[in-house]
Amino acid sequence: MPSKKINRRKFLKIAAATGVAGVITATGVYKLTEFSSKAKGKIVIIGGGAAGLSMAALLGRWLDNPDITLIDPSDRQYYQPGFTLVASGVYKPEDVWKEQKDCIHSHTKWIKDIVKEVKPVSNQVITAENGTIPYDFLVLTPGLQINWEKTEGITQQTLGLGNAHTIYDFEGAQKTWAAIQEFSKTGGKGIFTDTYTKHKCGGAPKKICLLTEHYTRKQETRNNVDLHYYTASHELYDVPYYTPRLLEIYNERNVPINLNTRLKGVDTSAKRVYMERIETIGDEKITIPFTEDYDFLHFTPPMSAPDFVKESGLSWTEGKLAAEGWVMVDKETLIHKTYSNIVCLGDCAGIPTSKTSAAVRKQVPVAAMNLISLMDGKTPETKYNGYAACPIITDYGHVLLCEFDYDKNPQPSTPFTHLDMSREQAAAWHLKVSVLKPMYFNGMLNGYGM
Numbered sequence: 001m002p003s004k005k006i007n008r009r010k011f012l013k014i015a016a017a018t019g020v021a022g023v024i025t026a027t028g029v030y031k032l033t034e035f036s037s038k039a040k041g042k043i044v045i046i047g048g049g050a051a052g053l054s055m056a057a058l059l060g061r062w063l064d065n066p067d068i069t070l071i072d073p074s075d076r077q078y079y080q081p082g083f084t085l086v087a088s089g090v091y092k093p094e095d096v097w098k099e100q101k102d103c104i105h106s107h108t109k110w111i112k113d114i115v116k117e118v119k120p121v122s123n124q125v126i127t128a129e130n131g132t133i134p135y136d137f138l139v140l141t142p143g144l145q146i147n148w149e150k151t152e153g154i155t156q157q158t159l160g161l162g163n164a165h166t167i168y169d170f171e172g173a174q175k176t177w178a179a180i181q182e183f184s185k186t187g188g189k190g191i192f193t194d195t196y197t198k199h200k201c202g203g204a205p206k207k208i209c210l211l212t213e214h215y216t217r218k219q220e221t222r223n224n225v226d227l228h229y230y231t232a233s234h235e236l237y238d239v240p241y242y243t244p245r246l247l248e249i250y251n252e253r254n255v256p257i258n259l260n261t262r263l264k265g266v267d268t269s270a271k272r273v274y275m276e277r278i279e280t281i282g283d284e285k286i287t288i289p290f291t292e293d294y295d296f297l298h299f300t301p302p303m304s305a306p307d308f309v310k311e312s313g314l315s316w317t318e319g320k321l322a323a324e325g326w327v328m329v330d331k332e333t334l335i336h337k338t339y340s341n342i343v344c345l346g347d348c349a350g351i352p353t354s355k356t357s358a359a360v361r362k363q364v365p366v367a368a369m370n371l372i373s374l375m376d377g378k379t380p381e382t383k384y385n386g387y388a389a390c391p392i393i394t395d396y397g398h399v400l401l402c403e404f405d406y407d408k409n410p411q412p413s414t415p416f417t418h419l420d421m422s423r424e425q426a427a428a429w430h431l432k433v434s435v436l437k438p439m440y441f442n443g444m445l446n447g448y449g450m
């Protein structure tokens with residue numbers, strides 16, 4: 001299905017009609033035109049993705065005299081939620097990216113470079129080629145790092161070898177689509193895995209599994225494929241309002257779910273996966289290794305905070321978020337627990353919510369408002385409630401639109417209140433395919449539609 005292009009004017013009309021325009025924070029509702037601040041200070045933003053670019057745009061609008069420097073090495077800005085749709089043939093690869101230079105707010109100075117280290121005690125950022133950059137306030141938004149080397153037998157460069165694929169990579173998503181089409185012709189055993197670390201969009205591995213299943217039905221070859229889903233968690237999904245229907249869907253589609261199982265490695269020449277099932281017997285955890293042969297594999301690589309973040313002493317040192325080095329921020333204010341001139345949001349933030357750009361959309365106004373309070377010497381009061389959304393595509397035409405907060409309570413933000421949102425809906429599919437991408441490029445990255 002071709003994607004529909006929506007220009008900025010049309011987007012703003014849709015945003016107003018659907019009620020997503022305007023900035024709502026815990027302490028009030030701010031229309032962009034209504035809020036401005038004379039606060040001063042040199043702001044450095046590390047990472048110009050969903051979070052960094054949106055912060056630059058919103059701070060650029062809210063501050064009368066913005067002094068904002070963005071450090072990011074990328075030539076392109078990818079709309080990563082679109083990777084799933086590239087991997088299922090709904091979007092073309094060229095639909096999901098724009099030139100980075102065209103996405104950076106005009107008030108922002110861009111240093112095209114890689115950050116190697118942050119020195120939070122002396123307020124300095126060390127770059128690969130541009131030396132030391134001092135800051136008064138730091139916005140930490142470098143996203144996360146994919147640790148390819150933690151799945152034995154696979155590298156980013158060899159993706160696709162042995163029919164082992166992942167949509168957590170732009171090239172990988174394109175190869176996945178070619179492979180799904182071929183798999184629907186040849187048939188065989190399809191294995192889908194998630195991973196044991198926190199990962200971007202926990203729904204993505206489930207979406208590509210369900211889309212593959214529906215694609216084979218559309219091709220009338222479903223009887224030739226045998227699909228299996230493996231999760232490292234002890235349940236398929238942990239938001240109770242949506243879980244029962246999701247389990248029902250896997251059951252209706254005859255895709256067995258295997259719990260507590262990690263992918264350790266892949267023998268691509270033999271098309272064999274090496275897995276570990278963790279069983280709890282009393283107080284003891286027992287690891288049971290086993291292998292499975294496959295014909296098509298979709299895997300999720302382990303992820304963590306970027307190395308430079310871990311090495312700069314900015315990560316949690318204890319608790320569940322320490323192992324992968326997620327940044328130690330207050331989960332409500334998004335301010336660093338040790339260094340109060342640092343805000344952190346997006347995928348690298350060590351907060352107990354889903355790593356999605358939908359979450360970023362709600363974090364940005366909170367982080368921006370609190371940063372301005374800090375610049376003004378005031379106490380930051382705006383609070384993030386953990387909102388995240390994961391549109392789980394259940395087939396070509398339906399989406400289970402999961403929206404929830406820190407307490408896993410549903411947090412519907414769309415005008416679909418007349419529909420039963422604990423079930424998949426066609427309206428949510430149209431939102432996912434036609435509205436969210438223009439909302440990202442034309443709205444969010446310009447500091448609108450939060």
Ligand SMILES: Cc1cc2nc3c(=O)[nH]c(=O)nc-3n(C[C@H](O)[C@H](O)[C@H](O)COP(=O)(O)OP(=O)(O)OC[C@H]3O[C@@H](n4cnc5c(N)ncnc54)[C@H](O)[C@@H]3O)c2cc1C
Pocket residue numbers: 046047048049050051052071072073074079080081082083084113114115116141142143144167168169200201204306308345346347348355356357358359360389390391
């Ligand atoms: C397959 C897939 C499906 C997804 N599906 C959804 C979905 O359906 N819904 C949803 O809401 N979200 C989805 N997401 C997640 C969403 O894309 C991310 O949560 C979001 O992009 C996070 O924003 P971020 O700014 O934290 O990180 P990113 O957008 O990844 O940006 C990080 C930026 O930091 C830069 N950077 C990294 N290291 C450095 C460094 N050392 N120095 C300087 N710059 C650096 C990078 O170049 C990049 O530009 C999906 C993601 C993937 C991969």
